[in-house]
Every structure is written in C-alpha cells, then in structure tokens.
Amino acid sequence: MFELDVRSRKPIYEQLVERLKELIITEVLTADEQLPSVRTLAQQLTINPNTIQKAYRELESQGYIYSIKGKGSFVSAATPNLNSEKIEKVKNELSKLLSEAIYLGITKNELFKLIQEIEAAIGGGIEDDQNP
Template identity: 75%
Template sequence: MFDLDVRSRKPIYEQLVERFKVLIINEVMKTDEQLPSVRVLAQQLTINPNTIQKAYRELESQGYIYSIKGKGSFVSETKHAINTEKLEKVKSDFKKLVSEALYLGMTAEELQAYISDIEKSIGGGEQDDSSS
C-alpha cells in the first residue's frame, strides 16, 4: 500500500501524510472509508505506532480525515474545501513568482508561452476543455 523511503531526508510521518493525501485526492480512498488502525499499519510497515499516530494527527489537522473515539479514523468529506484552500495558496505563490519573473525581465508573452509549455507537458491539466 505504501512505499516508504527510509533513506529519504523527509520524515516517515510526512511520507505517510503525502501517500494518504494522494490516495484521498485521487479518490482511491472514498469519503467515510476507514483508515487502517494505527497498530495494524505499524505492523504492516514495521514502523513505530507513534509515527502512524503523528501522521494521522497531521491529516486530521489538515482536514483530510476525522477520528471517532473507539472506532478509528475515516476519510473526510471536505475534499473540495481543502482543494479551494490549497488553490488559493498556489495562486498567491504564483503571483509572487510571476511578479519576480517580470521584475527580472521576463515578458508577459514569455510567461504565457512557458505556461503553455507546462500545460502541454502535463497533458492539459484536469480542467481541460478537450481542446487537444
């Protein structure tokens, strides 16, 4: 289920958080689906249960999952709110980067061409209006 890189500089709990986010965002894990228990996942991955617990707490604080005492952790329904929040951050970061590129001498036309190249390289993105 998870490929963890024990030699990576990224902490194991962060790797777990990222893997769960990918599964939830890509709807491999559905709304209200139960996550594996901390104990079971720790045994499967042969890592400390505290690491799993830390990853679950992080996912819960970010709104990806919710916990029910005595029952376990489940996938949250608030996916669209999470995407909206994330998109706002990306837009803010993008504005800063575009401003810096313009300041450094890049033209608006060069930026548009660059964005088009990126869009082509990723297959038009998720919101493509089938113009391919």
Template identity: 60%
Template sequence: MFDLDVQSGKPVYEQLMDKLKELMINEVLQEHNQLPSIRILAQELTINPNTIQKAYKQLESDGFIYTLPGKGNFVAPPKSFKNSSKEEEIRIELSKVLAEALYIGIDKHEIYRMIKEISPLAKGGDS
C-alpha cells in the same frame, strides 16, 4: 499497502502523509473509507505507532481525514480538504513554480495545457 523509505532524509510521518494524500487524490481511498488502525498500520509498516499517530493528527488538522471516537479514522469528503492555511501555502508554492516556469521559457499556453491534463487526475478537486 505501500512502502516507506526509512533511509530517506524525509521524516517517515511526512512520507506516510504524502502516500495517504496520493491515495485519496487518486480515489484509491474514497470519502468515508476507514483508514487502517494505528496499531495495525504500525505492525504492517514496522514503524512506531507514534509516527502513525503524528501523521494521522496532521492529516486531520489539514482536513484530509476525520476521527470518530471509538470507531477510527476516515477519509474526509473532498470539499472538506479545503483549508485556508493549506490553500494559502499551496498558492504560494504554485506562484513560485509558475514564475520559475515562465522565467525559463515555458509558454503560458503550455502551462494551461498541463493544467487541463492534470485536472482529470485530481477528481477530488475542483475542475
């Protein structure tokens, strides 16, 4: 499915979360698709099942996936990704990045152009 860098300073469960989010945003994993079971994914990636469980729990907490007891984990519909605490965290980070971009001289029209360029790539989000 994908590779994780166990030598990286970033925790493996965060790498796994980032990779799964990327697959969801790029619609490789579409809403209501079942994710691999914890056991199978742990075997494929040769990592501890608890690491997968931690990533899945965090993704569920953030609204990216949902669990059906006895059935497994599934990709949540894009609109349910909206999570007020996650949204606020993104707003804060985006504000910092935009302020830095403006400070170093990137024109606001260039920023608008970049947003328009990125918007089609995030099909799951609002345009």
C-alpha cells in the same frame, strides 16, 4: 500501496501524509472509507505506531480525515478545510515552484498540459477502474 523511504531526509510521517493525501485526492480512498488502524498500519510498514498517529493527526488537522476514538479513522467527505489562509499558502508555494519551472525551461504549454492531465486524473479516476 505505501512506499516509504526510511533513509530519506524527508520525515516518514510527512511521506505518509503526502501519500495519503494523494490517495484521497485521486479518490483511490473514498469518502467515509476506514483507514487502517494506527497499530495495523505500523505493523505493516514496520514503523512505530506513534509515527502513524502523527501523520493521522496532521491529516485530521488539515481536514482530509477524521478520527473517532474507539472506532477508527476515516476519509473526510469531499472538501477539506477551505479556509482562505490555506489556499493562499498553496498558491504561494505554487508561485515559487512555477517560477523555478519556467526558469528551468519548462514551457507554458507543458504546464497547461500538466494541469489538464491532473484534472483528468482527479475527475476521471473512477471510470478508469475497470478498463482493459
């Protein structure tokens, strides 16, 4: 479920945040589902519990999960913090990346197709579950 690259220059906790976001967005992890405890996940991944906690703290601050002392950490329902500041930030990053993509020769049609695929994957993640 988690593939971490310890040698990567990208910090482990950031890899964790990315991966968990992905699982939440694609609804592999559903609302109010309990996440592994920091100690359990740390043991599974053979990394330090503090690193897990750092990732969970980041995800909580971004609204993707919530934690209850003594109980555990859980996936937030539906939408995370919908502050316009965050949306602007994502749009800004998106602009840079899209500019580079177009400069590299990726066509508009390819980008449109990519968006369609992603939307299908997010909206249709459940139906595909029990397909042959």
